[in-house]
Amino acid sequence: MTTQVLAPGGAPPPGRSRSPGVLPGFGLSMGYSVLYLSLLVLIPLATLPIKSLELGWAGFWNIVASPRVVASYKLTFGASLVAALVNLVFGLVVAWVLARYRFPGKRAVDALVDLPFALPTAVAGIALTALYAGNGWLGGPIERIFGLKVAFTPLGIVIALIFIGLPFVVRTVQPVIEDIERELEEAAASLGAGRLQTLYRVILPALAPALATGFALAFARAVGEYGSVIFIAGNMPMVSEITPLLIISRLEQFDYAGAAAIATVMLAVSFALLLLINLLQAWQARLGGRA
């Protein structure tokens, strides 16, 4: 770990305790934290790879690479990617509007952006299904005008994943837009850049790490999502069955090892995404420190 020089003005990056171990309570707090973490999170998660070992390598591969499971990966990752891309574009617009412009009702809108964090996923799931079903407020018109079914198709899954991923890009990008120094834009303008040029050449590069972080967070969240998706997905094998659902159906057949095998793959993906997000956040912190 690098020791950082304290930024002027006490900026958020770690102004870590400079006198290690003087305060009391290290043994108690550290011991309790590690014990609780191990009992509740680490040991339970370790059951996944251990249980999958029962299958042997061939058995493991047979399950995690079977056509139905592979179809579910394609759907889960594909829908998550599309949803995260939609959130990337519209999240940037929402963050920009909330950070820069004034309009009536702005405070309420700003507060409501976090709704997907606070609303239980099952509630979101049934609400979106009712909205986009053939007889719903949106589903009906969309089917009549475009001849497109949304609920009970992969498109419905994308809609649900847009909903649950919506706050991530907005909330990672918004504070960065607020912190962009006015002088930067002033300089670009005085050097003859048009507004569009300033946005593309000065502001967008400054936002890049935050955008990437928000995108990765939304994607990671979408990959594991279950509650909001299963109601709207239709859950047809090979077509609209997400990977978490396959874990549950294995479990319902008391195929614990099979469920553990698929879950091990998902855990590995989550872990890789978590590391990627940490790297992106470090990038963002470095860029923020330089500005």
Added chain:
Amino acid sequence: MSAGANTHRPAHLTEPRWARGLLIAVALAFLGLFLILPLVTVFAEALRRGWQLYFEAITEPDAWAAIRLTLLVAAISLPLNLVFGVLAAWAITRFQFRGKQFLITLIDLPFSVSPVVAGLVFVLMFGSQGWFGPWLQAHDLKIIYAVSGVILATLFVTFPFVARELIPLMQAQGSEEELAALTLGAGGWQIFRRVTLPNVKWGLLYGAILCNARAMGEFGAVSVVSGKVRGLTNTMTLHVEILYNEYMFSAAFAVASLLALLALVTLAVKNLIEWREGRAARAAAAAAGQPAPAAPALHPASA
């Protein structure tokens, strides 16, 4: 939120009027379509058949049992994760040790694990074919398909909330005040209660309400471990699912509307805390004669 100075900009530092209008319209249309319409749908569907049926749906014995179980689960998991969050933040922000960053990553882990996987691990440990299954059966104990399983799964998914909120806050504050208290002869508990706690109380409350919202609203993880026995191991979200799958849509949305109200209250309290924190930061900065720092950034890692 945004400082007033930021929204008043000369023409060369902002977009033309039509572009601003267009961007605002796009943002509001997107949020209206994906946030406001679903929220309105919940209440519209809940009240579709009138208030009479609405009240019957939420006071019916199984719904009532689900509400009680949800409150119980939150009442047990919240204090446990609060204690962990405070102790973990104390260890991480007040001491130097190797592997600190790794520990923070591990604390984040439940955020990025699928809720279904979170439920599954407890079935693998305590289910009838799990590691401790035979032992539990021999002693006539039940964790999976029982309330204790629901609590364990909820503890897992809400594990990082408080710690995640406190760690950056306590890191930014530094330990000068605690060290001063120490040199003045205060003991560990006294330092915590008189110095640390008042400094982090809003952050603590912030973490607590987010943790509570997730605890009451968790679906995937508890649906794996609960067994969905009506009146016994059914939480509110599971009750919503059962009613919905039985085509009792109005009743399902009636119970769902209670959860939506909880979400709205959570958002309101959260904003109140942010507003207070922002005001306190501005007041402190004004007293110190420095420009106000930006409002504390959110941690959207609440997957």
